[in-house]
Amino acid sequence: MLANVLTKTVRDRQLAILIGVAGVLLMALLGLGAYSGLDDTIADLYDSMPEAYLAIIGISDVSTAGSLILGQVVNLMAPMVLAGLGISMGASVIAGEEAAGTMGLLLGNPKSRTGLVLSKAGAMVLLLTVGAGLIWAGTYGVAVAFTTDMSSMMFGAAMVHVLAISLFFGFFALLLGSGTGRRSVASGASVGLLLLSFLGAGVLPLIASVAGLAKVFPWYYFNSSAPLNNGVDWGHLSILIGGTLVMGIGAIVGVNRRDLRTGEGGGGLIERLKERPMMRKVTKKITGRAKVSSIAVKTSTEYQGLAIIAGLAIFYTALIVGPMYNGLSDVLVDLADAMPEAVLAMVGFADMSTPEGWYSGEVFSLVVPAAMIVVTVMMGAKGVAGEEENNTMDLLLANPIPRARVIGGKTAAMVLVILGIGVATFLGTAVGSALGGLGIAYDGIAAASFLGVLLGLVFGGVALVVGAGTGNRRTASYAAAGLAFVAYFANAFLPVNDNLASWAKLSPFYYYQEGEPLVNGLQWGNAAVLAGLFALLVLAAVPLFQRRDVRG
Amino acid sequence: MTSQPAILTEGLTKHYGDVEALIDLDLSVGPGEVFGFLGPNGAGKTTMIRTVLDLIRPTNGRALILGMDSHESAVEIRRHVGYLPGDLALYPNLTGQETLTYFANLRGGVDWSYVDELADRFNSDLSKKVSDYSSGNRQKVGLIQAFMSKPEVLILDEPSTGLDPLVQQDFQALLRETAAEGRTVFLSSHTLSEVERVAHRVGIIRQGRLVVVEAVDELKSKAIRRLEMQFGSPVDEAVFRGVDGVHDVTAEGTRVSVSFKGEIATLLRAAMAHDLVNLNSDEADLEEIFLNYYRDPESEKASV
Numbered sequence: 001m002l003a004n005v006l007t008k009t010v011r012d013r014q015l016a017i018l019i020g021v022a023g024v025l026l027m028a029l030l031g032l033g034a035y036s037g038l039d040d041t042i043a044d045l046y047d048s049m050p051e052a053y054l055a056i057i058g059i060s061d062v063s064t065a066g067s068l069i070l071g072q073v074v075n076l077m078a079p080m081v082l083a084g085l086g087i088s089m090g091a092s093v094i095a096g097e098e099a100a101g102t103m104g105l106l107l108g109n110p111k112s113r114t115g116l117v118l119s120k121a122g123a124m125v126l127l128l129t130v131g132a133g134l135i136w137a138g139t140y141g142v143a144v145a146f147t148t149d150m151s152s153m154m155f156g157a158a159m160v161h162v163l164a165i166s167l168f169f170g171f172f173a174l175l176l177g178s179g180t181g182r183r184s185v186a187s188g189a190s191v192g193l194l195l196l197s198f199l200g201a202g203v204l205p206l207i208a209s210v211a212g213l214a215k216v217f218p219w220y221y222f223n224s225s226a227p228l229n230n231g232v233d234w235g236h237l238s239i240l241i242g243g244t245l246v247m248g249i250g251a252i253v254g255v256n257r258r259d260l261r262t263g264e265g266g267g268g269l270i271e272r273l274k275e276r277p278m279m280r281k282v283t284k285k286i287t288g289r290a291k292v293s294s295i296a297v298k299t300s301t302e303y304q305g306l307a308i309i310a311g312l313a314i315f316y317t318a319l320i321v322g323p324m325y326n327g328l329s330d331v332l333v334d335l336a337d338a339m340p341e342a343v344l345a346m347v348g349f350a351d352m353s354t355p356e357g358w359y360s361g362e363v364f365s366l367v368v369p370a371a372m373i374v375v376t377v378m379m380g381a382k383g384v385a386g387e388e389e390n391n392t393m394d395l396l397l398a399n400p401i402p403r404a405r406v407i408g409g410k411t412a413a414m415v416l417v418i419l420g421i422g423v424a425t426f427l428g429t430a431v432g433s434a435l436g437g438l439g440i441a442y443d444g445i446a447a448a449s450f451l452g453v454l455l456g457l458v459f460g461g462v463a464l465v466v467g468a469g470t471g472n473r474r475t476a477s478y479a480a481a482g483l484a485f486v487a488y489f490a491n492a493f494l495p496v497n498d499n500l501a502s503w504a505k506l507s508p509f510y511y512y513q514e515g516e517p518l519v520n521g522l523q524w525g526n527a528a529v530l531a532g533l534f535a536l537l538v539l540a541a542v543p544l545f546q547r548r549d550v551r552g
Numbered sequence: 553m554t555s556q557p558a559i560l561t562e563g564l565t566k567h568y569g570d571v572e573a574l575i576d577l578d579l580s581v582g583p584g585e586v587f588g589f590l591g592p593n594g595a596g597k598t599t600m601i602r603t604v605l606d607l608i609r610p611t612n613g614r615a616l617i618l619g620m621d622s623h624e625s626a627v628e629i630r631r632h633v634g635y636l637p638g639d640l641a642l643y644p645n646l647t648g649q650e651t652l653t654y655f656a657n658l659r660g661g662v663d664w665s666y667v668d669e670l671a672d673r674f675n676s677d678l679s680k681k682v683s684d685y686s687s688g689n690r691q692k693v694g695l696i697q698a699f700m701s702k703p704e705v706l707i708l709d710e711p712s713t714g715l716d717p718l719v720q721q722d723f724q725a726l727l728r729e730t731a732a733e734g735r736t737v738f739l740s741s742h743t744l745s746e747v748e749r750v751a752h753r754v755g756i757i758r759q760g761r762l763v764v765v766e767a768v769d770e771l772k773s774k775a776i777r778r779l780e781m782q783f784g785s786p787v788d789e790a791v792f793r794g795v796d797g798v799h800d801v802t803a804e805g806t807r808v809s810v811s812f813k814g815e816i817a818t819l820l821r822a823a824m825a826h827d828l829v830n831l832n833s834d835e836a837d838l839e840e841i842f843l844n845y846y847r848d849p850e851s852e853k854a855s856v
Binding site: 292293294295298302390391392393394395396397398399400401402549550552 | 697
């Protein structure tokens, strides 16, 4: 596997692809398991559902439970997972070697920069193709096991579209990474575009006056043609592939035109912005000066920039969603009438005809938990394992502080940062609700924001405990993010089937959403479960870290 | 000054699975001593240091720092220990000043004027970001960090990595001053000349075992030296053959060359009995002794 750059890249990345594929198949299994036997109920609903609603949830055929789940697989899970992996690989192609300081060594060999990009991009194409193929084959297997009829679906065509959109985002990250040498810039901007384009392509077509704008988002060319029903749309596919090729060429041009970095200047996006004279003042204000009075303070100032970005993202989303309700409320009331609770629950949306339901569906079901969990998992995974991987743990522990204090400091920082994002969530929703004249109760908003904070902390706690036990940052973040993914879908799918509904209580998302906090305010029981879980995870992290050798 | 050892290990052993990284290490380093810890790559130097600092846990045996158990009193011990890791990494987004402030805050009781003094001494610009430092300048920040609390025990793993010769000299002077104040320096190093210059005693570790612990002077006196003598008239080899400590004699006309170890007095007396015109002696080559220990598994038994 070390024969050349391509095979080495495959070797380094194959496990991540396999884990991603396994995660998608696990969710397909979970979904089909939960829905088996519900075909009749779902078929009855099909005719009554307006197409616009189906477009938001990215599903064009819900005639059977199987098609609903498989629709989720190809429209949401598989493209998100594969595009995410593509971004991770694409961003690392050049910028990863620079960050690791291995670029000099690599190019000390008779290998051109262009050759390097081609080898690594080749590995990315190979791995994503294999990943898409495995999801295709695995889903067929799962469908057969549940005797789901796939004959009317063009699953293969849909997976071709999945592969194309994944490669598109992978190459977008490759373009940025090769051009800037900054992995964080490349992956951050790519993930941002991915989410923006997913939301834009889903929501814009609902509003007639701006429907055409959806075409600026790559996601539009991925599934607006409903490839699961209609087969491959060659026009759309060629736009994605063409874009991918252009970005590939751009990456080669970019990497050949600039000085390569040595990896010592490991600053992230914020550091990069600080170097620009025009941005210096603003970024310095945002990030403040590094404060080093304690572990908690130092750690939280390191995440100040990220917290502000995540907080602003939630704030603005929550802010715009309020006024939008007025324009859409007629459609939404019709939709709500047409749909039984079961369908709403399965897509994680509440009754969108009420302002609270609208906010739950648009802001609190996905955007808030996703943003919170991304931040806490990153902080949790880096808390202990990050210091070890950066080789700074030895120096930190050479000071007269017990290991428990390191965990305490990192935990305090996580709580502090996520509380800040919680406040942004509250403010955005409160102001958005006021702007739209929706009159959502403030205690309800506070409750929902607070539960979001607690939910984020639970998964941050998972990342912390795995990092404390293993000293491996990647393992910690994959484990926590994977668990969050599974927990989200478990809570969305399981309640639909009465026999399985009670299993949803195993998911932390259940306690986040169950009490409808926007309507009912805080239910202390739910908050206590999440807070207790977080406390247990942190407490478990202490002995795990104390008992083992520090990695050096 | 207390009489208990600054560092004491008893049967210290560390296994990683089947790999025996440290085997039954018994060592005592006294207060006010500069102890040089030598050994080839992978011999167990860093493992020993990280075990003593409770970063990793011994499989068997124990270590006492200033009489305190390395695990039971880990936190208290670190109040009295300054440490420089071999593979030094600092936080790239902090400046040198911020880095030191952070550790000073965690440690408590650091006199900032001493930090400034050290920075002056090492000619270290603390206003720059760590990510902008060269590796040598980063190392200086690491060194200041280790010394700034005036700890009773300094544990330094490869401290002169990347330092230029002038700074190395300053650093060695600092080590001597530290020892003169009764503080202890445990110095793991590959720079044999540095160890030779500053260490009172050295220990050599090979494949996880401590193969020798000896005072530097003692080792030097055991070193084989070459002495070249020029006489006014030819001298017979046999004159030197029987002399104490002499190994090997070659005579070519009026020039006689001998290898010897130990005191030079007897050898000189024998030479003075003849018409000695000139003599030339090589400095005892400690490096060669060290290397012998590195190389030959049996050398600890053989007389040097």
